[in-house]
Amino acid sequence: MSSGPNNRGKGSGGVATGQGRNGKKPNGAANGVKQQKQQQPRRKTAREVALDTLVKVAEAGAYSNLQLNRALQDAQLSRQDAGLATELVYGTIQHQRLLDDRLNILVTKGFNKLTPWVLVLLRMSAYQLLLLDRIPAHAAVNEAVTIAKRRGHSGISGMVNGVLRNLERSLSELKEPIENANPVKRIGITHSYPDWLVKRWIDSYGETVAEQICASGNEPPHSSLRVNPLRLSRDKAISLLTDNGYDAVASKLSDAAVIVNGGGNLAQSEGYQSGLWTLQDESSMLVAEVCAPAPGMKVLDCCAAPGGKTTHLAELMEDRGHVFANDVHPHKKQLIEEQAARLGLNAVEAITGDALELASRFEPQSFDLVLLDAPCSGFGVIRRKPEIKWTKSEADVHAIADLQTDLLRVAAKLVKPGGTLVYSTCTIEREENEGQIEKFLANQPAYKLDADWSSHILQPLKEGQVIDESFSGMVQLLPQQFGSDGFFIARLKRVR
Numbered sequence: 001m002s003s004g005p006n007n008r009g010k011g012s013g014g015v016a017t018g019q020g021r022n023g024k025k026p027n028g029a030a031n032g033v034k035q036q037k038q039q040q041p042r043r044k045t046a047r048e049v050a051l052d053t054l055v056k057v058a059e060a061g062a063y064s065n066l067q068l069n070r071a072l073q074d075a076q077l078s079r080q081d082a083g084l085a086t087e088l089v090y091g092t093i094q095h096q097r098l099l100d101d102r103l104n105i106l107v108t109k110g111f112n113k114l115t116p117w118v119l120v121l122l123r124m125s126a127y128q129l130l131l132l133d134r135i136p137a138h139a140a141v142n143e144a145v146t147i148a149k150r151r152g153h154s155g156i157s158g159m160v161n162g163v164l165r166n167l168e169r170s171l172s173e174l175k176e177p178i179e180n181a182n183p184v185k186r187i188g189i190t191h192s193y194p195d196w197l198v199k200r201w202i203d204s205y206g207e208t209v210a211e212q213i214c215a216s217g218n219e220p221p222h223s224s225l226r227v228n229p230l231r232l233s234r235d236k237a238i239s240l241l242t243d244n245g246y247d248a249v250a251s252k253l254s255d256a257a258v259i260v261n262g263g264g265n266l267a268q269s270e271g272y273q274s275g276l277w278t279l280q281d282e283s284s285m286l287v288a289e290v291c292a293p294a295p296g297m298k299v300l301d302c303c304a305a306p307g308g309k310t311t312h313l314a315e316l317m318e319d320r321g322h323v324f325a326n327d328v329h330p331h332k333k334q335l336i337e338e339q340a341a342r343l344g345l346n347a348v349e350a351i352t353g354d355a356l357e358l359a360s361r362f363e364p365q366s367f368d369l370v371l372l373d374a375p376c377s378g379f380g381v382i383r384r385k386p387e388i389k390w391t392k393s394e395a396d397v398h399a400i401a402d403l404q405t406d407l408l409r410v411a412a413k414l415v416k417p418g419g420t421l422v423y424s425t426c427t428i429e430r431e432e433n434e435g436q437i438e439k440f441l442a443n444q445p446a447y448k449l450d451a452d453w454s455s456h457i458l459q460p461l462k463e464g465q466v467i468d469e470s471f472s473g474m475v476q477l478l479p480q481q482f483g484s485d486g487f488f489i490a491r492l493k494r495v496r
């Protein structure tokens with residue numbers, strides 16, 4: 001198994017080795033040929049990799065996780081430096097509002113006048129000073145000034161030095177808890193969320209739970225995998241992982257899940273590549289379990305790419321039956337096919353099309369089970385994509401909710417009488433979740449909520465106080481409850 005994300009085995013990475021064609025070191029003087037010194041390109045430091053990634057996220061709207069992975073692969077940092085770069089990228093985006101609030105007092109000419117990379121450098125350095133105890137303040141400031149000197153003129157490095165030295169001097173005062181009589185502002189600045197989002201969560205969940213949601217969104221996500229039951233048991237997977245240096249424990253939430261720490265990049269593990277497991281969040285795994293498909297069923301996954309839930313459905317069906325896995329983007333068909341092939345699943349058929357048109361593509365009322373894992377605002381996965389706090393708006397939530405309503409109406413046409421429709425999202429917005437189901441039930445008398453979930457799913461949800469006796473067939477998991485992604489799942493039965 002691979003030892004880590006940075007163990008890419010590239011050796012010299014194309015850099016000249018100094019070997020002659022005959023395998024001997026060339027001796028310039030003896031050959032009578034003057035040797036030019038090879039100029040090695042300077043390797044980027046962890047902070048430079050983080051800074052470049054943050055600038056791309058801020059300027060080009062790149063996703064932090066994808067951009068960081070690419071940058072880490074290019075930079076070939078040590079494992080420790082890759083860890084620091086990762087911490088700086090996520091921490092700076094996660095705490096942006098608090099950092100800006102603190103910097104605002106010190107940047108006298110105003111943020112608008114700063115070049116984008118300078119603002120990002122100040123934020124990244126303020127994150128180290130205010131929130132990372134393990135980095136000495138002088139190291140954070142000196143590194144920032146060195147970068148500023150390399151990239152800008154002396155005026156810029158002087159300004160960076162001045163702002164950060166002032167910040168360093170006022171640290172104890174600036175680390176004081178935020179006082180604000182307005183809970184939206186207090187929570188919004190303390191945990192760095194926009195006011196509109198905090199307000200929605202206070203309205204939906206109350207002030208205490210809203211604050212827990214916000215705090216939990218700034219925690220690092222769990223690493224978890226789903227064991228392929230067609231290949232091995234969960235116990236076997238845990239011992240295999242443990243033997244290979246991972247710290248692996250069974251999930252409390254899902255029967256298929258293993259929580260994994262340490263030991264390196266799971267996507268490069270042999271077990272992943274040979275189809276023993278799939279990388280997936282525990283909450284996300286509950287979706288296929290709630291679907292409870294049986295071998296031989298005809299199943300439709302309306303919005304399926306990259307195929308996490310499709311392949312789970314096929315595994316639970318023992319690869320018998322037919323799972324149509326649809327996605328609107330043609331290039332994503334291959335992603336689903338690759339996942340099915342990796343896991344050795346033949347029951348999956350990937351197709352391309354707008355899910356709004358599926359009712360004209362397939363016979364009405366012809367599926368035993370339809371899953372609509374809908375496109376959504378994604379606020380349940382803020383820990384993995386913190387930039388969505390700053391890029392999404394309330395108007396985006398309304399727009400995606402309108403699409404979900406239309407998608408649900410189409411999906412409903414395809415379920416057989418007696419069949420099942422499961423609706424899920426990775427968000428915690430009531431408008432996209434409970435609100436969507438209430439609206440659906442009001443317009444679809446052939447459907448009712450189905451609370452007949454397997455006890456292995458319900459038990460941990462009860463123990464974790466996610467559901468109580470009033471459970472009606474839908475669940476909203478919040479990130480602070482199990483440390484897993486925020487997810488909503490509703491199971492509906494077509495009664496006629």
Ligand SMILES: C[S@@+](CC[C@H](N)C(=O)[O-])C[C@H]1O[C@@H](n2cnc3c(N)ncnc32)[C@H](O)[C@@H]1O
Nearest residue numbers: 303304305306307308309327328354355373375
């Ligand atoms: C939440 S993701 C699905 C994740 C997937 N179920 C899994 O578990 O791997 C939503 C997917 O819906 C797709 N999508 C968005 N709009 C769609 C539409 N109108 N029709 C079909 N697919 C759509 C997106 O391309 C995206 O891959």
